Amino acid sequence: MEYHASCHCKRVRFSFRSPEITTGKRCNCSLCIRKGAVLSSDYIPGDNFTLHAGESDLAAYLWNDKVMRHYFCKTCGIATYGAVTGEDGKDRYRVNLGCVEGLDALALDITIVDGKALPLADAP
Template sequence: MTTYHGSCHCGDVRFTFEHDAISSGLHCNCSICIRKGALMSDFILPADQLHIDAKPGALALYRFGNGVAKHYFCKQCGIYPFHETLRMPGHFRLNLGCIEGLDPLNMASKVFDGKSL
Protein backbone atom coordinates (compact mmCIF):
# COMPACT_ATOMS: atom_id res chain seq x y z
CA MET A 1 0.00 0.00 0.00
CA THR A 2 1.11 3.52 -0.81
CA THR A 3 0.05 6.71 0.95
CA TYR A 4 -1.11 9.20 -1.66
CA HIS A 5 -1.42 12.95 -1.18
CA GLY A 6 -3.66 15.19 -3.21
CA SER A 7 -4.94 18.73 -3.33
CA CYS A 8 -6.86 21.26 -5.34
CA HIS A 9 -4.79 23.79 -7.33
CA CYS A 10 -4.46 26.42 -4.59
CA GLY A 11 -3.97 23.92 -1.74
CA ASP A 12 -6.97 24.97 0.34
CA VAL A 13 -8.36 21.43 -0.02
CA ARG A 14 -5.95 18.58 0.68
CA PHE A 15 -6.52 14.85 1.06
CA THR A 16 -4.65 11.63 1.73
CA PHE A 17 -5.48 7.96 1.36
CA GLU A 18 -3.79 4.57 1.10
CA HIS A 19 -4.14 2.34 -1.93
CA ASP A 20 -2.25 -0.06 -4.15
CA ALA A 21 -0.36 1.39 -7.12
CA ILE A 22 -2.61 3.50 -9.33
CA SER A 23 -2.09 2.87 -13.04
CA SER A 24 -5.47 3.47 -14.65
CA GLY A 25 -8.56 5.61 -14.33
CA LEU A 26 -12.13 6.11 -15.34
CA HIS A 27 -14.00 8.67 -17.43
CA CYS A 28 -17.73 9.07 -16.92
CA ASN A 29 -20.08 10.32 -19.63
CA CYS A 30 -22.77 11.80 -17.34
CA SER A 31 -23.68 15.45 -17.86
CA ILE A 32 -21.34 16.84 -15.20
CA CYS A 33 -18.36 14.52 -15.66
CA ILE A 34 -18.25 14.99 -19.43
CA ARG A 35 -17.94 18.72 -18.77
CA LYS A 36 -15.28 18.31 -16.05
CA GLY A 37 -13.20 16.01 -18.24
CA ALA A 38 -11.26 14.69 -15.26
CA LEU A 39 -9.80 11.21 -15.06
CA MET A 40 -11.26 9.70 -11.90
CA SER A 41 -10.05 6.78 -9.86
CA ASP A 42 -11.35 3.46 -11.14
CA PHE A 43 -11.64 2.38 -7.51
CA ILE A 44 -13.80 3.80 -4.76
CA LEU A 45 -12.83 4.62 -1.19
CA PRO A 46 -15.10 4.39 1.84
CA ALA A 47 -15.40 7.76 3.58
CA ASP A 48 -13.32 6.58 6.55
CA GLN A 49 -10.35 5.89 4.22
CA LEU A 50 -10.29 9.35 2.64
CA HIS A 51 -8.73 11.88 4.98
CA ILE A 52 -9.77 15.41 3.98
CA ASP A 53 -8.00 18.48 5.31
CA ALA A 54 -9.68 21.64 4.02
CA LYS A 55 -9.43 25.20 5.21
CA PRO A 56 -12.66 26.26 6.91
CA GLY A 57 -15.27 27.09 4.29
CA ALA A 58 -13.02 26.06 1.37
CA LEU A 59 -14.89 22.95 0.28
CA ALA A 60 -18.10 23.54 -1.66
CA LEU A 61 -20.69 21.00 -2.76
CA TYR A 62 -22.73 20.68 -5.95
CA ARG A 63 -25.64 18.26 -6.37
CA PHE A 64 -27.98 17.74 -9.28
CA GLY A 65 -30.61 15.25 -10.42
CA ASN A 66 -31.71 13.18 -7.44
CA GLY A 67 -29.04 14.83 -5.25
CA VAL A 68 -27.43 11.58 -4.08
CA ALA A 69 -24.03 12.12 -5.73
CA LYS A 70 -22.01 14.88 -4.06
CA HIS A 71 -19.54 16.72 -6.29
CA TYR A 72 -17.03 18.67 -4.22
CA PHE A 73 -14.91 21.57 -5.41
CA CYS A 74 -12.65 24.24 -3.93
CA LYS A 75 -14.33 27.64 -3.53
CA GLN A 76 -11.02 29.43 -4.14
CA CYS A 77 -9.65 27.77 -7.31
CA GLY A 78 -12.69 25.81 -8.53
CA ILE A 79 -10.93 22.45 -8.83
CA TYR A 80 -12.87 19.22 -8.34
CA PRO A 81 -10.76 16.91 -6.12
CA PHE A 82 -13.28 14.12 -5.40
CA HIS A 83 -16.95 13.18 -5.33
CA GLU A 84 -19.24 10.91 -3.38
CA THR A 85 -20.73 8.38 -5.77
CA LEU A 86 -24.32 7.95 -6.82
CA ARG A 87 -24.22 4.16 -6.81
CA MET A 88 -22.44 3.84 -3.45
CA PRO A 89 -23.22 6.78 -1.16
CA GLY A 90 -20.54 7.17 1.49
CA HIS A 91 -17.84 6.15 -1.00
CA PHE A 92 -15.59 8.41 -3.06
CA ARG A 93 -13.87 8.59 -6.43
CA LEU A 94 -10.87 10.88 -6.74
CA ASN A 95 -9.66 13.24 -9.46
CA LEU A 96 -6.35 11.60 -10.43
CA GLY A 97 -5.05 14.95 -11.69
CA CYS A 98 -5.08 16.20 -8.10
CA ILE A 99 -2.84 13.42 -6.78
CA GLU A 100 0.89 14.11 -6.41
CA GLY A 101 3.16 12.01 -8.61
CA LEU A 102 0.46 10.75 -10.99
CA ASP A 103 0.25 11.62 -14.69
CA PRO A 104 -3.36 11.03 -15.73
CA LEU A 105 -2.58 11.95 -19.35
CA ASN A 106 -0.47 8.80 -19.64
CA MET A 107 -2.81 6.38 -17.87
CA ALA A 108 -5.07 3.77 -19.37
CA SER A 109 -8.72 4.60 -18.93
CA LYS A 110 -12.18 3.10 -19.27
CA VAL A 111 -15.49 4.84 -19.81
CA PHE A 112 -18.31 4.43 -17.31
CA ASP A 113 -21.80 4.97 -18.74
CA GLY A 114 -23.18 7.33 -16.11
CA LYS A 115 -25.32 9.01 -18.76
CA SER A 116 -27.67 6.02 -18.80
CA LEU A 117 -28.27 5.93 -15.03
Protein backbone atom coordinates in the same frame (compact mmCIF):
# COMPACT_ATOMS: atom_id res chain seq x y z
CA MET B 1 -0.15 2.99 -0.93
CA GLU B 2 -0.72 6.42 0.56
CA TYR B 3 -1.54 9.20 -1.90
CA HIS B 4 -1.59 12.94 -1.25
CA ALA B 5 -3.73 15.33 -3.25
CA SER B 6 -4.85 18.94 -3.40
CA CYS B 7 -6.80 21.43 -5.43
CA HIS B 8 -4.85 23.89 -7.62
CA CYS B 9 -4.51 26.62 -4.97
CA LYS B 10 -3.73 23.98 -2.29
CA ARG B 11 -6.38 25.26 0.13
CA VAL B 12 -8.02 21.82 -0.05
CA ARG B 13 -5.62 19.00 0.83
CA PHE B 14 -6.45 15.35 1.38
CA SER B 15 -4.88 11.92 1.35
CA PHE B 16 -6.13 8.42 0.80
CA ARG B 17 -4.94 4.83 0.91
CA SER B 18 -5.42 2.70 -2.16
CA PRO B 19 -3.75 -0.08 -4.08
CA GLU B 20 -1.32 1.33 -6.63
CA ILE B 21 -3.24 3.47 -9.11
CA THR B 22 -2.76 2.19 -12.65
CA THR B 23 -6.22 2.89 -14.09
CA GLY B 24 -8.78 5.66 -14.14
CA LYS B 25 -12.30 6.32 -15.35
CA ARG B 26 -13.88 9.06 -17.40
CA CYS B 27 -17.62 9.42 -17.71
CA ASN B 28 -19.71 10.94 -20.47
CA CYS B 29 -22.63 12.12 -18.32
CA SER B 30 -23.46 15.82 -18.68
CA LEU B 31 -21.55 16.80 -15.52
CA CYS B 32 -18.42 14.67 -15.94
CA ILE B 33 -17.96 15.53 -19.62
CA ARG B 34 -17.85 19.20 -18.66
CA LYS B 35 -15.41 18.58 -15.79
CA GLY B 36 -13.10 16.46 -17.94
CA ALA B 37 -11.65 14.77 -14.87
CA VAL B 38 -10.03 11.35 -14.68
CA LEU B 39 -11.60 9.67 -11.68
CA SER B 40 -10.39 6.87 -9.45
CA SER B 41 -11.52 3.54 -10.87
CA ASP B 42 -12.94 2.40 -7.56
CA TYR B 43 -14.57 4.11 -4.64
CA ILE B 44 -12.29 4.76 -1.68
CA PRO B 45 -13.83 3.75 1.65
CA GLY B 46 -14.21 6.57 4.15
CA ASP B 47 -11.78 4.85 6.53
CA ASN B 48 -9.08 5.26 3.86
CA PHE B 49 -9.77 8.94 3.10
CA THR B 50 -8.61 11.95 5.17
CA LEU B 51 -9.34 15.62 4.53
CA HIS B 52 -6.36 17.52 5.97
CA ALA B 53 -7.23 21.12 5.15
CA GLY B 54 -9.83 23.24 3.43
CA GLU B 55 -13.17 21.94 4.64
CA SER B 56 -14.52 25.50 4.73
CA ASP B 57 -13.08 26.12 1.24
CA LEU B 58 -15.15 23.31 -0.27
CA ALA B 59 -18.55 23.62 -1.89
CA ALA B 60 -20.68 20.69 -2.98
CA TYR B 61 -22.77 20.43 -6.09
CA LEU B 62 -25.75 18.09 -5.98
CA TRP B 63 -27.71 17.31 -9.11
CA ASN B 64 -30.27 14.90 -10.46
CA ASP B 65 -30.80 12.17 -7.85
CA LYS B 66 -28.74 14.09 -5.24
CA VAL B 67 -26.82 10.95 -4.21
CA MET B 68 -23.26 12.02 -5.08
CA ARG B 69 -21.87 15.18 -3.48
CA HIS B 70 -19.45 16.64 -6.05
CA TYR B 71 -16.94 18.72 -4.07
CA PHE B 72 -14.91 21.56 -5.53
CA CYS B 73 -12.70 24.33 -4.16
CA LYS B 74 -14.54 27.65 -3.87
CA THR B 75 -11.31 29.55 -4.59
CA CYS B 76 -9.77 27.83 -7.62
CA GLY B 77 -12.81 25.85 -8.83
CA ILE B 78 -11.06 22.48 -9.08
CA ALA B 79 -13.32 19.44 -8.65
CA THR B 80 -11.44 17.45 -6.01
CA TYR B 81 -13.60 14.42 -5.19
CA GLY B 82 -17.11 13.12 -4.92
CA ALA B 83 -18.69 11.44 -1.93
CA VAL B 84 -21.66 9.16 -1.63
CA THR B 85 -23.08 7.64 1.53
CA GLY B 86 -23.38 3.87 1.30
CA GLU B 87 -26.11 1.65 2.66
CA ASP B 88 -23.95 1.18 5.77
CA GLY B 89 -24.13 4.95 6.43
CA LYS B 90 -20.44 5.44 5.62
CA ASP B 91 -19.10 7.70 2.90
CA ARG B 92 -17.19 6.41 -0.12
CA TYR B 93 -15.10 8.71 -2.28
CA ARG B 94 -14.24 8.93 -5.95
CA VAL B 95 -11.15 11.12 -6.37
CA ASN B 96 -10.16 13.39 -9.26
CA LEU B 97 -6.81 11.77 -10.07
CA GLY B 98 -5.55 15.02 -11.58
CA CYS B 99 -5.29 16.29 -7.99
CA VAL B 100 -2.93 13.50 -6.88
CA GLU B 101 0.70 14.54 -6.36
CA GLY B 102 3.18 12.82 -8.67
CA LEU B 103 0.51 10.96 -10.67
CA ASP B 104 0.07 11.58 -14.41
CA ALA B 105 -3.66 10.93 -14.70
CA LEU B 106 -3.60 11.10 -18.51
CA ALA B 107 -0.95 8.35 -18.70
CA LEU B 108 -3.21 5.81 -16.96
CA ASP B 109 -5.23 3.11 -18.66
CA ILE B 110 -8.54 4.99 -18.82
CA THR B 111 -11.94 3.35 -19.16
CA ILE B 112 -14.86 5.37 -20.50
CA VAL B 113 -18.09 4.89 -18.55
CA ASP B 114 -21.32 5.48 -20.46
CA GLY B 115 -22.90 7.57 -17.72
CA LYS B 116 -25.58 8.75 -20.13
CA ALA B 117 -26.94 5.20 -20.27
CA LEU B 118 -26.49 4.21 -16.61
CA PRO B 119 -29.14 4.59 -13.96
CA LEU B 120 -28.08 7.63 -11.94
CA ALA B 121 -27.19 5.62 -8.84
CA ASP B 122 -24.60 3.66 -10.86
CA ALA B 123 -22.86 6.62 -12.55
CA PRO B 124 -19.43 7.64 -11.24
